[in-house]
Amino acid sequence: MIRDEAQARAFISEWGGAEAIEKLEALGAALREENERQNLVSRGSLDTMWIRHFADSAQLLTHVPRGTQGAWFDLGSGAGFPGLVLAILRPEQPTVLVESRRRRVDWLEAMREKLALEKCEIEGKRLELVESRKAAVISARAFAPLPKLLSLSSRFSTAGTYWVLPKGRSAAQEVSELPKAKRKLFHVEQSLTDEEAGIVVGRGRIGAAK
């Protein structure tokens, strides 16, 4: 379990080198500033950014093999969690950050430029309007209840798609309430940043039918 800011930094160092850490430092400083202008993250989380946002995002990498080919879709990226952190820590993998709110899209685009995230694409529109493409990975933190999340994103999934969905305390309950055909694709992994939280992890194509 990652319990404090120092442990969060140490955990992230296992995933990225000095350049990645510098980019996260820059992201953190910019986030602190921008949060004065728009409510990107809760004010209370700014002093525990490394555990609450950076490590909480980075831990998803433990469930997706390095070398996975294809695009990593992050749905409802908001301030960029987990999407921007993943784009920083896995720069070789294309990432697609989907976010509909204009000011948040502007922020994500500004960060992509500032941090030189060349393989990071921002889809600044509602997910429902994003053209269908194959996703190698789908992540979404605090985006929508699981049934809605799956119905909105099923058209991006293939038999090989990895799903990594931080779900807080409701993870097991949300999986147990899925229809059997969908439920069998998923299990719950313990979050490394919160003893009471779970991550819904799975692999496969979600059919359109319920």
Ligand SMILES: C[S@@+](CC[C@H](N)C(=O)[O-])C[C@H]1O[C@@H](n2cnc3c(N)ncnc32)[C@H](O)[C@@H]1O
């Ligand atoms: C609660 S925030 C979570 C942000 C971020 N993932 C995090 O955990 O910090 C949910 C985000 O999803 C975006 N969102 C909600 N519905 C969406 C949709 N249908 N298409 C694209 N973005 C959406 C919202 O604008 C918001 O920024």
